[in-house]
Amino acid sequence: DTEVTQTPKHLVMGMTNKKSLKCEQHMGHRAMYWYKQKAKKPPELMFVYSYEKLSINESVPSRFSPECPNSSLLNLHLHALQPEDSALYLCASSQVRDLGTDEQFFGPGTRLTVL
Amino acid sequence: QQPVQSPQAVILREGEDAVINCSSSKALYSVHWYRQKHGEAPVFLMILLKGGEQKGHEKISASFNEKKQQSSLYLTASQLSYSGTYFCGTERDNYGQNFVFGPGTRLSVLP
Numbered sequence: 001d002t003e004v005t006q007t008p009k010h011l012v013m014g015m016t017n018k019k020s021l022k023c024e025q026h027m028g029h030r031a032m033y034w035y036k037q038k039a040k041k042p043p044e045l046m047f048v049y050s051y052e053k054l055s056i057n058e059s060v061p062s063r064f065s066p067e068c069p070n071s072s073l074l075n076l077h078l079h080a081l082q083p084e085d086s087a088l089y090l091c092a093s094s095q096v097r098d099l100g101t102d103e104q105f106f107g108p109g110t111r112l113t114v115l
Numbered sequence: 116q117q118p119v120q121s122p123q124a125v126i127l128r129e130g131e132d133a134v135i136n137c138s139s140s141k142a143l144y145s146v147h148w149y150r151q152k153h154g155e156a157p158v159f160l161m162i163l164l165k166g167g168e169q170k171g172h173e174k175i176s177a178s179f180n181e182k183k184q185q186s187s188l189y190l191t192a193s194q195l196s197y198s199g200t201y202f203c204g205t206e207r208d209n210y211g212q213n214f215v216f217g218p219g220t221r222l223s224v225l226p
Contacts, residue, residue, distance in 0.1 A: 042217060
């Protein structure tokens with residue numbers, strides 16, 4: 001199984017809502033990533049988990065809260081978002097290498113719209 | 116620090132060749148190449164490591180010039196399926212802490 005799954009595919013939420021994005025992989029990867037991608041822009045790294053521990057937080061606002069409950073699952077909890085947070089949220093996973101970042105497998109993404 | 120890619124966009128006819136460049140002002144440890152088709156997730160193409168050799172398949176290959184901190188992706192005899200946006204991703208060291216994608220090159224292959 002070389003697939004990363006993400007749910008939901010689409011999400012519309014108001015600025016006062018609380019919602020969560022989910023990501024799952026069963027490739028035995030121990031590194032998992034959250035990216036944000038705006039239209040016609042590259043994916044922008046938000047968070048990296050390595051062995052279920054948060055290893056990178058790229059100065060992301062606290063209204064985004066990641067969680068890695070086990071080695072196969074990654075969540076992104078959303079609260080009090082702003083309209084400018086509307087974007088495609090991509091999850092990825094990879095092997096953990098001793099040297100640098102390995103090949104990342106991306107999920108199809110969640111298209112988030114904040115009203 | 117985000118790498119620079121050139122060109123921003125390129126249009127080819129099927130069967131033509133293309134080169135996409137990725138460069139950084141900082142010393143690089145690795146360069147990664149991904150392709151993203153419209154409405155889809157990025158898909159990994161290859162990694163080039165400092166001190167490593169040129170990688171690739173028959174029609175898509177890449178090189179890494181460590182002295183110039185530049186990588187080039189070579190698309191030979193392009194096919195319609197090559198259309199998409201190509202992103203390079205770079206790391207400055209081997210700690211896995213500073214991976215960043217370039218702005219992308221949009222490639223359109225026409226019949």
